Amino acid sequence: MFNPAKILIALLGIGLLATPTFAAKVGGLAALPTPDGAMLRWYLPGQFIPKGGFTLHRSSANGEETIQIASPQPKEVVVKNNWMTAAQLEYLTKLYSSAPDTDNEKLQRAILELQMVANPDLAKAFGILYTDTGLKTGQNYTYRVTANVNGKETELGKASITTGATPKVPTPSAFKAEALPGKVHLFWTPPGGYVASYRILRGEGSKPLEVQQPSPFFPSGTADAERPEGGALYTDRNLEPGKKYRYAIKAIDLFGRESAASETVAIDPDDALPLSGLPITDSSVGDNRITIEWDKTLDARVTSILVMRTLDPEKPLEVKAKLPASTTKYTDTDIVGGTHYYYAIITQSADGTNSKRGPMRDLRGVNLTQPATPNGLRITPKENSLELNWNAAKENDLWGYLVLRAESDKTPLEKYVVLTGTPLESTAFSDPIPQGVQTKYLYRIIAINTSNVRSKASEAVRGAVLDITAPDAPVMLSSSSLEGSIGIVWSAAKSPDLASFEVYRSDSSGQVVLVQKLNAKAIGYVDRTVIPNTSYTYVVVAIDASGNRSSASNPLTARAFLSKTPAAPKNLKATATSTGVKLEWEADKSLLYVVYRVVNGKPVQISGTFEGSSFTDKNGKPGSSYLLRAVNISGLQSPLSEIVISK
Numbered sequence: 036m037f038n039p040a041k042i043l044i045a046l047l048g049i050g051l052l053a054t055p056t057f058a059a060k061v062g063g064l065a066a067l068p069t070p071d072g073a074m075l076r077w078y079l080p081g082q083f084i085p086k087g088g089f090t091l092h093r094s095s096a097n098g099e100e101t102i103q104i105a106s107p108q109p110k111e112v113v114v115k116n117n118w119m120t121a122a123q124l125e126y127l128t129k130l131y132s133s134a135p136d137t138d139n140e141k142l143q144r145a146i147l148e149l150q151m152v153a154n155p156d157l158a159k160a161f162g163i164l165y166t167d168t169g170l171k172t173g174q175n176y177t178y179r180v181t182a183n184v185n186g187k188e189t190e191l192g193k194a195s196i197t198t199g200a201t202p203k204v205p206t207p208s209a210f211k212a213e214a215l216p217g218k219v220h221l222f223w224t225p226p227g228g229y230v231a232s233y234r235i236l237r238g239e240g241s242k243p244l245e246v247q248q249p250s251p252f253f254p255s256g257t258a259d260a261e262r263p264e265g266g267a268l269y270t271d272r273n274l275e276p277g278k279k280y281r282y283a284i285k286a287i288d289l290f291g292r293e294s295a296a297s298e299t300v301a302i303d304p305d306d307a308l309p310l311s312g313l314p315i316t317d318s319s320v321g322d323n324r325i326t327i328e329w330d331k332t333l334d335a336r337v338t339s340i341l342v343m344r345t346l347d348p349e350k351p352l353e354v355k356a357k358l359p360a361s362t363t364k365y366t367d368t369d370i371v372g373g374t375h376y377y378y379a380i381i382t383q384s385a386d387g388t389n390s391k392r393g394p395m396r397d398l399r400g401v402n403l404t405q406p407a408t409p410n411g412l413r414i415t416p417k418e419n420s421l422e423l424n425w426n427a428a429k430e431n432d433l434w435g436y437l438v439l440r441a442e443s444d445k446t447p448l449e450k451y452v453v454l455t456g457t458p459l460e461s462t463a464f465s466d467p468i469p470q471g472v473q474t475k476y477l478y479r480i481i482a483i484n485t486s487n488v489r490s491k492a493s494e495a496v497r498g499a500v501l502d503i504t505a506p507d508a509p510v511m512l513s514s515s516s517l518e519g520s521i522g523i524v525w526s527a528a529k530s531p532d533l534a535s536f537e538v539y540r541s542d543s544s545g546q547v548v549l550v551q552k553l554n555a556k557a558i559g560y561v562d563r564t565v566i567p568n569t570s571y572t573y574v575v576v577a578i579d580a581s582g583n584r585s586s587a588s589n590p591l592t593a594r595a596f597l598s599k600t601p602a603a604p605k606n607l608k609a610t611a612t613s614t615g616v617k618l619e620w621e622a623d624k625s626l627l628y629v630v631y632r633v634v635n636g637k638p639v640q641i642s643g644t645f646e647g648s649s650f651t652d653k654n655g656k657p658g659s660s661y662l663l664r665a666v667n668i669s670g671l672q673s674p675l676s677e678i679v680i681s682k
Contacts, residue, residue, distance in 0.1 A: 064180050064192025065229050065289050072167040073196045076229075076289050077180045079106075079163060080191055082144045084131045085182035088162055089191075092179040106162035118156040127161075152231050153251045155291030164290065172198050204228060204294035207284050214304040216311055221269040221282055223297065229288040235269050236283040236296060244283055244299070247271070251287050276333035279303040310336060312393030313380040322403040326366045327396065329380050341381040342367075343392055348377045352392060357383075372402025372432040373485020406430050406482040406490040414478065414498035421476070421498045423464045428482045428490075435459045437481040439492065440466065442474055448492055451479065458483050468500045473532045473580075475499040502581035506530050509575045509585065514593035519567055521593045524559040525575050532580040538562075539587070541572045566625075567595040567668045601626055601665040601673040609661050609681035616655025616681040618663070622648030626665045626673075633660035633678060657681055 067074045075091070088106040092099060107113065113124050127147070135141045151157040158164035170176065177195045181188050205226030213220045221235065232251035236244035252269060274280070281301045286294040317328040327342070337360045343352035344367065356365055360382075370376070376399070379392040411426035423438065435458025439451035454466060466476075475497045482490040507528035515522035527533065533555040540562065541547045551560055565571055572592045577585040607620045618630060630650045631638035642650060644666050652659070659681050665673035 064178060064194045066178060066194035066196045067201055067229070067290065068196040068199050069166070069168070069201050070172050070199060072170045072198060073176065073178065074164075074166050074201070074290050075178060075180070075194070076158060076164045077191050079131065079148065079161065080182055080184045080189060081134050082131070082141065082148070083134045084128070084161070085184055087183050090181045090188075091165065091167070092181065093167065093176055094179075095174060095176045102167070104162045104165055107160055108162050113160045116156075116159070118160040124160060131161075149253065152253075152289065153287075155289075170198050174198055202228070204230065204286050204288045204292045206294040207233070207286050207297050210282075210284055210297040210300060212282050212300045212302045214302055216309075217272060217274065219271045219274065219280065219282075219302060219304060221271070221284065221300075223284055226286050226294065228286075229290065230286040230294075231289050232287045233269075234285045234287065234293065235271075236285065237271065238281040240279055240281075244281065244296075274304055277305060277335070305334065310334065310382045310384060310388060310390030312382060312390045313340070314393045315378060315380060315396045318378075318396060318398055320398055320401050322401060323370045323372065324366055324368050325370055325376060325378075325398050325400060326364065327378050327380075327398075328364045329393075331363050332360060332382055334382065336384045337382040338385045339383040341383055341389070343379045343381055345377045346374065348395060348397070352377070352379055352395075370400040372400050373434065374400045374432070376400060401486040402432050402484055403486060403488055404484075405488055406433060406484050408491040409436065409480040409482050409493045412478065412480055412493050412496045414496055416498055416501045418501045418503055419470050420468055421466045421478075421500060423466065423478060423480075425462050425480050425493070427462050430482070430484055432485045434483050434485045434487070436462070436464075437483060437489075438464045438466070439479045439481065441477045441479075441495075444477060444495065444497075446477070448479070451477075451492075470500065471502075471504045473499055473502060502532065502579060502583060504579075505583040506533055506577040506579050506585045509536065509577050509588040511573070511575065511588045511591045514573065514591040516593050516596055517561065518599075519565075519595050519597055520561050520563040521565050521571060521573070521595050522559065522561045523573050523575075523591060523593070525588060526558065527577050530577075530579060533577060534580045535578045537576045537578065539574050539576065540565075543570060565595045567597045569668075570594045597667050597669040597671065599667075600671045601667045603674040604628065604663040604665050604676045607661065607663050607676045607679045609655075609659070609679045611655065611657040611659075611681045612651075615651050615653040616657075616659055616661070618650045618652065618661055618679075620648055620663055620676070622646075623665065626667055629664045629666060629672075631662040631664065631675065633662065638662050638675065655681060 063078050065076045084106050089104045091102040091104055093102065107124060107128050110121055110124055113119060114121050131144070135144055151161065155164055175195060175197045177193070179193045180191045182191055205228045207223040207226050209222070209224040211222050213222065232253050234250050235247040235252055237247050238244040254268065279301065281299050283296040283299045285296050313329040313332060315327050315329050319326045340358040340360060340362050341354050342356040342358065342365045344355040345352040355367060358365065367376070375397055377395045377397055379395045381392050382390040406428055407430070409425050409428060413424045415422040436455070437458055438454045440454055441451045455464070476499065477495040477497050479492040479495050481492050509525040509527040512524045512526055523538070535555055536553045536557055537549055538551045538553065538560050539547055540550045550562055550564065553560060570592055571594065572590050574587040574590050576587055604620045607618065610617050622628070624646070627644040627646060629640060629644055630642040630652070632641045632652060632655065641652060660678050661681070662678055663676040
């Protein structure tokens with residue numbers, strides 16, 4: 036992991052700050068001789084200002100001396116020497132007052148320490164760049180720099196110098212340039228010394244050389260496959276076609292000194308480059324059309340522009356159009372909606388030489404024409420689902436179909452439930468519905484193309500699942516014995532498709548008969564077709580709209596009664612015959628009759644109870660008097676009829 040606290044050591048370690056032959060160093064102290072002293076530089080230990088600043092230990096044949104160096108330097112000294120503003124000093128002093136806690140703080144300080152490497156004034160303000168003076172020329176001195184780090188006096192570095200002429204900053208050597216497509220690589224050999232960074236100089240044509248950004252430039256210390264072993268590399272990508280360039284380089288050491296410029300290298304990038312394809316800079320997609328644009332080529336060798344297209348990026352592109360070199364735009368109208376098209380631009384010279392293709396651009400065709408409305412929707416009901424089928428659409432860019440459902444024909448289209456998350460590719464759909472749900476759903480179909488354009492909704496078709504679920508059996512609640520009739524009452528479970536009830540009756544013989552059919556609202560029935568004093572048993576069956584029949588209800592038994600005395604028989608006639616006297620009357624089939632003959636002025640019963648409308652008295656004679664009485668099923672007797680005399 037990059038340790039920003041030891042930038043100086045890292046720079047020394049990667050070979051950018053090689054030790055010169057005239058100065059030895061130990062650890063992180065860099066030293067250069069001057070005629071009367073030395074220039075010295077070290078680093079902030081732990082990325083914070085040590086308490087008490089730094090102590091510089093200087094030893095020679097005359098003994099050892101110590102020099103206290105404040106960190107940071109006094110504000111009046113910093114401001115007077117214009118190293119930084121008072122506000123900057125105050126901010127940085129506060130920032131570096133303690134060790135960083137987070138990676139973000141470490142990175143922030145690493146950036147500031149790189150600025151200190153690039154700007155010696157910042158290093159002077161923090162007391163890590165110091166010039167020692169007043170020494171004898173030609174004498175050897177050894178320096179050690181220490182600081183109080185976390186309560187412990189720590190040596191930061193050691194170096195020896197012999198006072199005398201200060202060496203110049205070495206100039207980078209073996210400087211050369213190499214042109215590649217869209218860029219120029221600069222190579223050089225690091226010059227050694229305490230070189231930490233560089234200034235890259237570039238001139239266009241015969242114009243003066245100008246410093247390029249970033250300045251100063253810190254080359255990467257990692258291996259780079261594009262550069263020769265041990266070389267440093269700068270890449271210039273800010274090139275313009277058709278222009279020539281000149282380059283030079285200067286080295287900058289830790290003390291902010293610059294070397295002389297290297298030899299100037301001239302290069303014409305276009306001479307080294309083959310024809311290059313043009314990148315597509317802009318594009319637009321319209322209704323069944325795609326337009327691509329590119330910048331005008333500045334390469335005078337180009338005579339034609341080839342627009343290349345393919346449907347499969349893994350396959351070769353084919354020439355879609357050949358255009359003049361000045362062309363910068365092309366519209367392709369051979370487009371199918373939803374299809375991906377891959378475009379690239381190739382340049383071509385007069386001799387037919389083609390460039391490599393430019394970068395491909397993937398564009399998807401759009402068809403804004405609304406698909407035809409689906410038709411032929413058919414619904415086949417099943418026991419647990421509704422099976423939908425419809426006619427296939429004829430569009431060649433159809434994505435699929437959406438199936439919509441609602442419960443009411445008053446439901447607006449936007450309130451329909453969409454049953455398909457992604458459009459269906461087939462023209463069939465099964466909607467699972469639990470058995471017993473008798474809602475008649477409305478279905479509509481919408482076609483959608485690959486450009487996400489929807490058709491109008493199809494006509495609504497209604498359907499419900501096949502009903503094989505019988506209603507619950509009714510529950511007989513009570514029966515009532517009534518005057519000449521029997522009443523029954525029941526209850527039934529609520530069911531949306533309940534259609535009717537059937538009432539069944541059986542008598543003592545066990546014969547079962549259907550006595551009545553009633554609608555679904557009925558909760559009772561009065562049976563007036565019964566014979567009083569006869570027991571009858573009743574059950575009720577529920578029937579739904581699909582004809583499913585429930586099981587029979589629980590049975591209830593009851594009998595009717597009569598409490599009213601029947602009226603006296605009417606129209607009694609008596610006729611004497613050779614076999615006796617024949618009596619006739621108007622009979623009621625629900626009544627029984629008893630015949631009386633008047634004897635000694637009193638009625639005497641001459642028959643048992645019987646059904647019918649006639650009776651023959653074998654002992655009767657002309658002039659005999661008769662009376663008749665009716666008896667109902669309850670045994671109640673009517674009054675006697677009027678007396679009739681046989682003739």
